[in-house]
Amino acid sequence: MKKLLAIGTLSLISSLALADKPVVLHSGEPLPLGVAADNTQNRATANNSFPPSNGYVSAGYAGSKIGSNEFGGDERFNGFFLNAGTYVAPKTSLYMEYAFQDASEMDFSEVALGLNYKFLENDKNYASVGGGIGYAWLDEKAYDPYYDMHVSLELNYLTVPLYLEVGHQLNPNIEIFGNLGYKWFFNRDSEACIDGLCVSGNSSDLDIDGMTYKAGLRYNF
Numbered sequence: 001m002k003k004l005l006a007i008g009t010l011s012l013i014s015s016l017a018l019a020d021k022p023v024v025l026h027s028g029e030p031l032p033l034g035v036a037a038d039n040t041q042n043r044a045t046a047n048n049s050f051p052p053s054n055g056y057v058s059a060g061y062a063g064s065k066i067g068s069n070e071f072g073g074d075e076r077f078n079g080f081f082l083n084a085g086t087y088v089a090p091k092t093s094l095y096m097e098y099a100f101q102d103a104s105e106m107d108f109s110e111v112a113l114g115l116n117y118k119f120l121e122n123d124k125n126y127a128s129v130g131g132g133i134g135y136a137w138l139d140e141k142a143y144d145p146y147y148d149m150h151v152s153l154e155l156n157y158l159t160v161p162l163y164l165e166v167g168h169q170l171n172p173n174i175e176i177f178g179n180l181g182y183k184w185f186f187n188r189d190s191e192a193c194i195d196g197l198c199v200s201g202n203s204s205d206l207d208i209d210g211m212t213y214k215a216g217l218r219y220n221f
Contacts, residue, residue, distance in 0.1 A: 053220040055086040055093075058177075060216020062099045066185065068208045077101035077108070081214060091118040097134075110136035110159060124169040134159040136185060152193045155206060157185040163212065178215040185209060 062081040067074035079101030085093040097112045114132020138155040163181025170176055187206035191198055 053087060055084070056218050056220045058083040058085075058216050058218035060214060062101060062212070062214050064101060064183065064210060064212045066183065066208050066210030066212075070205050071208060074210055075103050075106065077103045077106075079107075081216070083216075083218075085116065091121075092116070095130075095132075105142050106138065106140040108136050108138035110134050112159065112161060114161065116165070126167050126169075126175075128165045128167075129163070130165065130179075130181075131160070131162040134161065149195050150193075154191045155187060156189040157208075158188050159186070160184045161212065163214075167218070173220050175218040175220070176216075177218060179213070181212045183209065183212050 059082050060080065062079050064077045065074050066077065079099060081097055081099040083095055083097040085095030087093045093116045095114055095116060097110075097114070099110045099112075101108055112132050112134030114130055114134075116128050116130035118126050118128040120127040136157045136159050138153075138157065140153045142151050143149070144151060161181055161183040163179045165177055165179035167175045167177030185208045187202050187204065189200070189202050190206055191200040193199075
């Protein structure tokens, strides 16, 4: 009876100690049942998390609805983007992007540098926010048959994009994502020509802004 009581007391003390303190084992000793189960669960959780990545490339559809009252309202643009980034912290990446979009007789190209931060990761899904700074140039050429005139417009902008992005991991290397954002265009230079007669300069009256949206694929390497 005393032997059974001693064994039971030692078992109880060991159980209470394991609840708050790490287990120290000598070589060859098996893990306690509860600790082994916890380690198995931790490994399973780790396997479901996003794998470490050095960088990525991505591409896809890019669209926007931008303009101003001075331009007669908003214009819808459609095009594509190419993006490459590198991780500077576990959840933060630095990226560079090129985008091209057009609408009727108007088109614009843009290069941008920015940061993306993943603030939420849940199994294979994530959410992130991003922003940066860019430079865009917008061109429009038209012919007015009524006045028999050729008209062209070239506008250069400093851009400030902000966006919210959500994505899903298809496999350890590939993600599908979409984002919705807002972008401000600050005029830095402009030139307007009518039949070869041109004027140039910059004006805040030429500033534009509006919604942006993207959908694409990302490859992590």
